[in-house]
Amino acid sequence: xxxxxxxxxxxxxxxxxxxxxxxxxxxxxxxxxxxxxxxxxxxxxxxxxxxxxxxxxxxxxxxxxxxxxxxxxxxxxxxxxxxxxxxxxxxxxxxxxxxxxxxxxxxxxxxxxxxxxxxxxxxxxxxxxxxxxxxxxxxxxxx
Numbered sequence: 001x002x003x004x005x006x007x008x009x010x011x012x013x014x015x016x017x018x019x020x021x022x023x024x025x026x027x028x029x030x031x032x033x034x035x036x037x038x039x040x041x042x043x044x045x046x047x048x049x050x051x052x053x054x055x056x057x058x059x060x061x062x063x064x065x066x067x068x069x070x071x072x073x074x075x076x077x078x079x080x081x082x083x084x085x086x087x088x089x090x091x092x093x094x095x096x097x098x099x100x101x102x103x104x105x106x107x108x109x110x111x112x113x114x115x116x117x118x119x120x121x122x123x124x125x126x127x128x129x130x131x132x133x134x135x136x137x138x139x140x141x142x143x
Contacts, residue, residue, distance in 0.1 A: 029058035031065075031096065031125050031133040038121070038140040045083075045114050050107040051121050051138055057096035065127045067092045069106050073116035073142075083113035094125065108140075116142050 035054040043049050057063050069090040075081035096102050108119065119140040125133045 029056075030127075031063065032056045032058055033123065033125070033134045033136040034101070036123060036136045036138045038119075038138055042141045042143050043110055044143055045110050046112040048107060048109045049119075049140055050105050051123075053104045053123050053136075055094075055096075055102050055104075055125055055134060057098060057100055057102070060098045062098060063094075063096040063127070065094050065125060065133065067094050067104055068124045068126065069121060070124070071108075071119060071121035073114060074118045074120055075116045081114065081116040083111060084116045085111060085114075110140075110142055114142070118142055 033053060033055045036051065038049050038051050040049055051069075053067075055067075069092075071087045073081050073084035073087070075084075080086060090106065092104065094102055094104075104123075106121070108121075110116070110119065119142060120137055121140070122135065122137040124135045127133055
C-alpha cells in the first residue's frame with residue numbers, strides 16, 4: 001500500500017480576538033474549534049487544497065498541547081479508493097495565550113489517479129496529558 005504524506009505546508013499564527021457571546025446554557029469550554037474548512041471546497045484529481053483551522057482558548061490561562069491532523073480518502077465503497085494514498089497523521093505542538101485564537105493550516109494534493117469522491121480531515125486538540133479538548137472534521141469534495 002502506498003503511504004504518502006499529503007502535506008504541503010503548515011503555517012502557525014496566533015491572533016487576538018474578543019470572546020464570543022455566551023449562549024443561554026453554555027457548556028464548559030477549555031478550547032473550542034470555531035472554524036475548520038477546506039479552501040477551495042472542491043478540487044479535481046491533481047488539484048491542491050488546504051484546511052484552515054481556528055481554535056479559541058476559552059480560559060484565563062496559557063494552554064499547551066498538540067493538534068493531531070488525521071485524514072482519509074473516501075469513495076462509494078469501504079476502504080481506500082483506487083489510486084489514493086494512505087495519509088499519515090501529523091502532530092503539531094500548540095500554545096494558546098489566554099482568550100486568544102490559534103490558527104493552523106495544512107495543505108493537500110489529491111493525486112491525479114485518485115478515484116475518491118471526498119477527503120475527510122479531522123483535527124483533534126489534546127492537552128499535554130492526552131485529554132481531548134476539541135475535535136472537528138472537514139470534508140473536501142473531489143469532482
